[in-house]
Amino acid sequence: MFTSSEENYLKAIYHLGITSNKGVSTNAIAKRLRTKASSVTDMVKKLADKNVLVYRKYQGVSLTKEGNKTAANIIRKHRLWEVFLVEKLNFNWDEVHDVAEQLEHIKSPKLINELDALLGFPKYDPHGDPIPDNEGNLDQIEKSLLATLTINEFGICVGVHDSSSTFLQFLDKQKIALGQEITVIEKEDFDGSMTIKINNKKISISNKIANNLYIQKVQNGQ
């Protein structure tokens, strides 16, 4: 079907296409895949021939319906494997990404369906990212960056924006994990840092941290 390299391009374009409604630029793809723009142009032509994306010279690319589904399926595999590594193989959430990058390219529909079942059909991966279903649909929950909350607002920590291992290890050190309740106590105008209550303790976090934590606001406020 598709080579690992082709799959990586599709995945990159999928992720970059979520934000922008315009075509995804050659340079953006090159940057994300740590490759050169010229390589991207070559590959993009090949993928256009395979009808998974449309490409207009100098105008960037966008995935077709089929390309979108293919990309979502790779992401589905990536995230399911991440759940497996954490839930079954005692990996920490900062250790899973690189291995999942390899496992996502394994070809076997039965494998991934059975894995899904073994894990109890999880809806989110260890970083709080939604797992697409077999059709490529994923349910988007209402979540906000912690930095956007105002004083006294609170909610559940449901995801990370940056999932680099340095950030995740930092969160481990601060005992911040998904599922925990976070309340905004104070916000500093000067540097955007805030004091939050978590685990019944007050801690201070920088603006950069607050901009990388997703919170699901609690509706029926107490």
Added chain:
Amino acid sequence: MFTSSEENYLKAIYHLGITSNKGVSTNAIAKRLRTKASSVTDMVKKLADKNVLVYRKYQGVSLTKEGNKTAANIIRKHRLWEVFLVEKLNFNWDEVHDVAEQLEHIKSPKLINELDALLGFPKYDPHGDPIPDNEGNLDQIEKSLLATLTINEFGICVGVHDSSSTFLQFLDKQKIALGQEITVIEKEDFDGSMTIKINNKKISISNKIANNLYIQKVQNGQ
């Protein structure tokens, strides 16, 4: 470290080297990997440069200590994944090989060690083949081809020589599985077929079948 292609060559040479004490021939490798002799020559030179095998023109190749260990490690991964697929993901023993061929190339020491633990440190794969330990050692049990047993000899079915899906599916149909006791009732000189007792039933099997089933003879005969 090694590419998937290099790993497949090492594995092939390992398997072919077990029987012969001489160098493994270019043609034998080509046949096993369904490639051409000229391709083998190229690759074999590259692997010799990497010190995993010794190559003398026209004399075939043999693995070095390091090559042997590398090959055994790939086989360890292959067989552990096969156990995983059968034990955890409801695969039948005739469905696992092709997926394991892909999974064996995933690079992550932690992954394979944790998988080993999850499975309870199995010693044999679903086809009765031994799983090498981390050092590449594997315990060889005493086993004989069913065809070599004489009348009234009996033992436990512990492995298959041919693990093609057609053969495995045939065994399923005949309700022959690993772990079952088999007793030789009768042998026909004419075609080498035999009548055996299994599951308290007598069935007749051809010489070809008997030459592909491994039996561990029971010592303390009853």
Added chain:
DNA sequence: AAATATTTTTAGTCTTGTCTAAAAATAAAT
């Protein structure tokens, strides 16, 4: 031992995916 057959190697080509350097198109600045 010479002739024939088989195996193995060499030489040259191809595809995939990458790269650099230069040319062309588009965007931003004056």
Added chain:
DNA sequence: ATTTATTTTTAGACAAGACTAAAAATATTT
């Protein structure tokens, strides 16, 4: 509206891994 800067594409090259066809070495027959 030009000029300048940035982005994108083209052209040409390279490494990995495979292939075909031909040459060379080894094995087998006669």
